[in-house]
Amino acid sequence: MRSLTMTSLSLVIAVTAQPVLAADVSGLSSRCVSCHGATGIGSNPLYPNLAGQKSAYLLKQMRDFQKGDRKDPVMNAMVQGLSEQDMNALAEYYSKM
Numbered sequence: 001m002r003s004l005t006m007t008s009l010s011l012v013i014a015v016t017a018q019p020v021l022a023a024d025v026s027g028l029s030s031r032c033v034s035c036h037g038a039t040g041i042g043s044n045p046l047y048p049n050l051a052g053q054k055s056a057y058l059l060k061q062m063r064d065f066q067k068g069d070r071k072d073p074v075m076n077a078m079v080q081g082l083s084e085q086d087m088n089a090l091a092e093y094y095s096k097m
């Protein structure tokens with residue numbers, strides 16, 4: 001019974017995660033494009049490349065910026081309105097570039 005519940009739960013996650021991610025990310029990443037580029041390559045020597053970076057690393061940096069553990073006036077402001085789900089989606093998005 002327990003394994004049946006787990007199986008149907010992961011099925012629901014697998015089915016729902018993909019389309020939501022794609023829809024959310026294009027809107028979210030439009031805020032990042034001016035600095036991190038449409039292909040995840042920074043548009044200026046001080047804007048880091050995000051493309052191909054590990055998603056767990058990107059997620060941690062965004063969380064740290066949000067909590068103020070990592071300080072950068074621009075990025076501290078950029079992540080303010082983002083939910084945990086938004087940051088997850090963005091981390092996945094840039095890591096797959």
Ligand code: HEC
Binds near residue numbers: 031032058072074090
């Ligand atoms: C106005 C320019 C600007 C915008 C817009 C911007 N960023 Fe950044 N981002 C930066 C700068 C500058 C840094 C490097 C900060 C530092 O030196 O610590 C950075 C760093 C990062 C890092 C850490 C990269 C690393 O290698 O450690 C992540 C992740 C990131 N940005 C994600 C985003 C996301 C996601 C968005 C959109 C929601 C975004 N940024 C929008 C300028 C920007």
